[in-house]
Amino acid sequence: MSSGLLFAAVGCLLLVLGVGGVLLLDHLVRRILAFNLMGSGIFLVLVGLAQRSGRIDPVPQAMVLTGIVVSVAATALALALARRRYADSGSTTLQDKARREDRHD
Amino acid sequence: MKSLELPLALFLLINLAAALIRATRGPTAADRMLAALLFGSTGVGILVLLAFVQRSFALIDVALTLALLAAISGIAFAQRTWGLTGRSRQRRAVEREDDHAFR
Amino acid sequence: MTTALAFEALLALLLLWSAWQTLATPQMDRAVIMFIVFGLLLTLVWSRLQAPDIALAEAALGAGLTGTLLLDALTAFRQPNRSAKHGRVLAAFRRFPALLALLLLAAALLTSLTRLPLPAVDLPAAVAGQLGSSGVSHPVTAVLLNFRGYDTLLEVAVLLLALTGILAVGLPAERPLLSLNQLVPTLARSAVPLMVLAAFYLLWAGAHRPGGAFQAAAVLAAAAVLLNLSQLQSRWLPTQHWIRLVVGAGLLLFVGIAAALLAGGGLLRFPPGQAGLLILLIESGLTVSLAVNLAAFYLLRTSSSGQWAGQEDSHE
Amino acid sequence: MLFVELLSNLLLLTGGFFYLAGTVGLLRFPDVYTRLHTLSKADNLGLGCLLAGLALKADSLVLALKLLAIWPLTLIASAVVGYAIAHRADRLGIPAWQREKP
Numbered sequence: 001m002s003s004g005l006l007f008a009a010v011g012c013l014l015l016v017l018g019v020g021g022v023l024l025l026d027h028l029v030r031r032i033l034a035f036n037l038m039g040s041g042i043f044l045v046l047v048g049l050a051q052r053s054g055r056i057d058p059v060p061q062a063m064v065l066t067g068i069v070v071s072v073a074a075t076a077l078a079l080a081l082a083r084r085r086y087a088d089s090g091s092t093t094l095q096d097k098a099r100r101e102d103r104h105d
Numbered sequence: 106m107k108s109l110e111l112p113l114a115l116f117l118l119i120n121l122a123a124a125l126i127r128a129t130r131g132p133t134a135a136d137r138m139l140a141a142l143l144f145g146s147t148g149v150g151i152l153v154l155l156a157f158v159q160r161s162f163a164l165i166d167v168a169l170t171l172a173l174l175a176a177i178s179g180i181a182f183a184q185r186t187w188g189l190t191g192r193s194r195q196r197r198a199v200e201r202e203d204d205h206a207f208r
Numbered sequence: 209m210t211t212a213l214a215f216e217a218l219l220a221l222l223l224l225w226s227a228w229q230t231l232a233t234p235q236m237d238r239a240v241i242m243f244i245v246f247g248l249l250l251t252l253v254w255s256r257l258q259a260p261d262i263a264l265a266e267a268a269l270g271a272g273l274t275g276t277l278l279l280d281a282l283t284a285f286r287q288p289n290r291s292a293k294h295g296r297v298l299a300a301f302r303r304f305p306a307l308l309a310l311l312l313l314a315a316a317l318l319t320s321l322t323r324l325p326l327p328a329v330d331l332p333a334a335v336a337g338q339l340g341s342s343g344v345s346h347p348v349t350a351v352l353l354n355f356r357g358y359d360t361l362l363e364v365a366v367l368l369l370a371l372t373g374i375l376a377v378g379l380p381a382e383r384p385l386l387s388l389n390q391l392v393p394t395l396a397r398s399a400v401p402l403m404v405l406a407a408f409y410l411l412w413a414g415a416h417r418p419g420g421a422f423q424a425a426a427v428l429a430a431a432a433v434l435l436n437l438s439q440l441q442s443r444w445l446p447t448q449h450w451i452r453l454v455v456g457a458g459l460l461l462f463v464g465i466a467a468a469l470l471a472g473g474g475l476l477r478f479p480p481g482q483a484g485l486l487i488l489l490i491e492s493g494l495t496v497s498l499a500v501n502l503a504a505f506y507l508l509r510t511s512s513s514g515q516w517a518g519q520e521d522s523h524e
Numbered sequence: 525m526l527f528v529e530l531l532s533n534l535l536l537l538t539g540g541f542f543y544l545a546g547t548v549g550l551l552r553f554p555d556v557y558t559r560l561h562t563l564s565k566a567d568n569l570g571l572g573c574l575l576a577g578l579a580l581k582a583d584s585l586v587l588a589l590k591l592l593a594i595w596p597l598t599l600i601a602s603a604v605v606g607y608a609i610a611h612r613a614d615r616l617g618i619p620a621w622q623r624e625k626p
Contacts, residue, residue, distance in 0.1 A: 003216050005321070007253055010220045012317040014227055020310045021231045029236060029281060033243050036274075037227050040250055047259055049324065050331075058347035059331045061259050062356060065348070066363045068265050069422055069498075072274055073370035076505035079281040080374040087380070092285055109536050113574075115215045116540055118252075120547040122222055125245065127551050129229060129238070133618055135556045135609045137241045139563055141275070142605055144248040145598050146567035147543065150574050153591060155255050157578055163260035163418035165590055166410070170423075171251065171267045172594045173403055174430050176601035178244050178275035180392055180437050183608040184385045186237060186279040188616050389611045395604040402597070 004051035011044025026093040028082040032075060039071045114154040121147045138182050145175035216256060223249045236282055244275040260418035261348045264410070268423055269502075272430025276437075277506055284380055343483025345416040352420065353487045354478055361466060364459045364494065367501045371455060374505065375446055382443050382509040396438035403431035411495050415484070421491040421498065428499035433506050443509040451504060458497020462490055528580055535577030542570030555621035556613055564606040568599055 014037055021034025043064045050057040086092055121143060128140035149168045156164035226249055229242040247270030254263035335347050335355065342350035352360050407424040414420030435441035444451055465486060469477060478486050549562030572595050579588040 003212075003256060006216055006220060007257060008321055009318055010223060010253075012321060013224060013314060015317065016310050016314040017224075017227050017231065019313065020306070024306060025231060027236065029278070029285070030231065030239060033230050033239060033278075036243065037230065037246070040246070043262075044253070045321075047254075047257055047262070049321070050327075051257060053326070055332055056258050057332045058335050058351050059356075061261055062348050062351035063359065064259075064262050065265055065352065065422060066359050068262065068269060069426075070363055070366050072269050072502070073367045073505070075274060076277055077370045077373045077377075079277060080377045080379075083281060083284045083380055084377045086285055087378075109533050110578075111211050111215065113536055113540055115211055115218070117543055118215060118218050118222075120543050122218060124547050124550045125222065125226075129233075129242065129245075131556070131559075133556050133613065134237055134241075135613050135618075136559065137238050138609060139550070139556075139559060141241060141244050141248065142563055142602065142609075143567070144245075144271075145602050145605070146546075146563065146571045148248055148252065149594060149598060150539070150543065150571050151252060152255055153575065153578055153594070155252075157581065159256075159258065161258060161260060162587060164255050164263070165587065165594075166413070166418065167251065167255060167260055167263045167267055169590065169594055169597070170264055170406065170410075170427060171248075171271060172597040172601065173399060173406060174268060174271040174427070175598070176395065176399070176605045177272050177430055177434050177437070178279065179605035180395075180434070180608050181276040181279050182241070183605075183612040184387060184392070184437055185383075186283055186386075187612055188386055189283045387612050387615050389608060391604045391607050395600060398600065399597075 002052050002054055004048045004054065006048070008045045008048030008052065011041040011046075011048055014038070014041030014044065017041075026095070028085065028092055028094070029079070032078045032082065035078070036071060036075060039067065043067055108158075110154045110157045114151050114158060117147055117151050117154065121151070134182075134187050138179055138187075141182075142175070142179055145172065148175075219249070219252060219256065223253060236285070237279075240275070240278045240282060243278065244270065247271070247274065261420065261423070264418060264423040265426055268426030268430055272426065272433060273502055273506065276433050280506065283383065341480040341483070343478060343480065343485070343487050344414070346414060346418065346420075348418065349414045349420050349487070353490060354483060357466075357478075360494075361459075361462050364462060364498065367498065368455060368459055371501055371504055371508075374508070379446060379508055379510045385437075385439065388439060393438040393440055396434050396440055400431045400435055403427050403434070407431075407495065407499075411491060414491060415488065421494040424495045425498035425502060428495065429502035429506075432499070432503035436507055441507075444504060444507045445510070446508055451500060451508075454497055454500045455504065456497075458494045458501070461493040461497075465490060532577045532580035535573045535580070539570045539573030539577060542566050542573060546570060556618060557610055557620050560606045560610055564602040568595075568602055571595065571598060 018034045018036075018038030018041055021037065022031050025031055025034060046060045047057075047064055050060040082092070085094075124143050124147070125140050128136050128143065131137060131139070149172050152164050152168035152171065156162050156168070223246065226242050226246040230239050230246055233239050233242060247266060251263050251267045251270065254260070254266055332347075335351060338355065339345065339347060339350055342354040344350050344354070407427040410419035410427065411421060411424040412419075414424075432441060436443065469479075543566070546562045546566035549566060550559055553559045553562060575591045575595050579591045582588040582591060
């Protein structure tokens with residue numbers, strides 16, 4: 001097993017972990033973190049898969065470089081939205097605070 | 106003579122793993138921040154060793170960048186975050202004291 | 209060979225462990241720290257995968273900007289740090305249907321990974337073949353700014369859009385530092401000039417070895433963050449026009465050069481003779497513009513008496 | 525030539541030893557202040573030996589100088605971060621460990 005393939009497999013697992021986190025966790029910052037894990041998983045798959053024969057491939061590397069910068073921008077925007085949501089409603093999740101308290105407790 | 110770099114890199118990674126697991130279990134938030142600090146020394150060490158193992162000396166630039174920037178998140182944590190998100194009464198008390206000092 | 213395999217296997221395990229901790233740990237500040245650790249481990253992985261360009265960007269952004277942004281955002285949530293329901297939500301991972309679906313997804317991805325045929329087009333050879341006419345000798349830079357220049361053009365546009373979105377959503381008020389000690393400004397005074405030097409070096413190096421505009425911009429942005437943390441640089445206000453000018457200038461320069469070249473053929477098809485010079489021009493402009501854009505994600509704030517301050521207090 | 529190689533390997537091994545000492549300290553020390561010591565002292569000494577050892581193996585002078593430039597950077601950075609964390613920990617009232625008197 002080449003190191004490219006090994007880390008592509010790790011990337012797949014990270015992607016699955018991130019998908020689970022985005023779907024199942026409720027805190028918005030935690031979802032943002034999970035989304036970033038997904039992204040990193042995809043980057044690993046891209047580069048790892050292209051280099052599974054051990055040869056360096058500059059094309060996916062350049063694309064991932066672009067992707068990393070874009071994901072930082074997306075994270076910053078998402079954090080601003082989460083802050084705004086909290087400032088407006090006092091909730092750190094997508095559910096309304098009042099409804100949530102009705103349902104539990 | 107067998108080259109020493111790769112075994113040493115593995116050895117450093119084992120050290121990093123042990124220290125990371127210890128640091129994340131630590132009682133205070135600072136112990137967890139130690140985990141990020143570890144990369145300033147052990148991570149940089151692994152990077153320079155990898156540069157020699159793979160004969161790709163651009164990795165030394167990566168190590169240099171990491172050495173320059175490793176401090177930032179630790180400082181941000183100490184000066185902006187730690188204590189504001191904590192729960193214990195002790196921390197709350199200090200936080201209130203801090204607020205007084207600033208207002 | 210076995211030592212190399214052991215190294216990679218341990219690195220892979222650590223990476224997965226830190227990712228799991230990011231999601232599973234109950235406290236948010238701990239989750240963010242584990243995410244920073246994840247990013248730093250990823251830097252080691254990129255180095256091992258012979259991708260020093262990505263490792264540079266990951267190290268600079270992960271250590272300097274993303275972590276600081278996340279740590280800073282946490283302070284906005286004045287709620288108990290531990291989300292009360294996290295234990296129960298985490299149990300969702302153990303709930304049978306969800307777990308089954310995720311395991312099936314993982315199995316499907318992993319099996320398809322091993323069955324993928326090798327690509328029909330030999331991209332590394334194609335890049336190597338055209339490298340001579342690209343104006344630079346480092347293949348990743350050639351792909352980024354020449355062969356797939358429109359990717360980079362759109363990326364700059366995305367960054368600008370994200371910043372516009374943040375301005376539209378509204379900026380949080382500035383908070384005072386929790387504690388300031390004298391050593392941090394001392395560090396900033398000695399480290400920031402070195403960071404600027406390193407950024408120039410990375411920009412210059414990009415033409416023939418790993419480095420380039422993005423990595424240089426990330427280092428510059430980290431320098432701005434460090435200056436702010438040591439209170440040598442106050443926060444930026446959205447009313448400061450120079451920020452808008454500089455942030456827009458990178459994209460304008462890029463679009464301008466692209467439009468000028470449109471007459472000569474395709475979008476961003478550089479004439480081989482001047483390609484090196486044009487790429488250097490674009491990269492220099494991009495470095496400054498991207499650095500200000502990235503730093504603005506962290507540094508832009510309304511003044512402390514802004515609208516947000518009152519709203520935040522009402523939820524304490 | 526053989527002497528240089530021997531010296532370089534010796535420095536690498538010494539570096540490894542200090543890293544090990546740092547890890548042992550991190551695992552065994554009782555509070556956050558002492559644990560900060562292990563990272564900022566032992567680990568950085570290990571890094572210094574490592575860099576010196578590798579600089580002896582470098583092909584060019586530029587490379588060796590670049591390697592050696594990393595060390596003061598990490599020294600300054602870890603000193604400042606260690607101090608910032610300890611300072612804040614002290615402000616938050618985290619007590620320092622004390623040996624129990626018999």
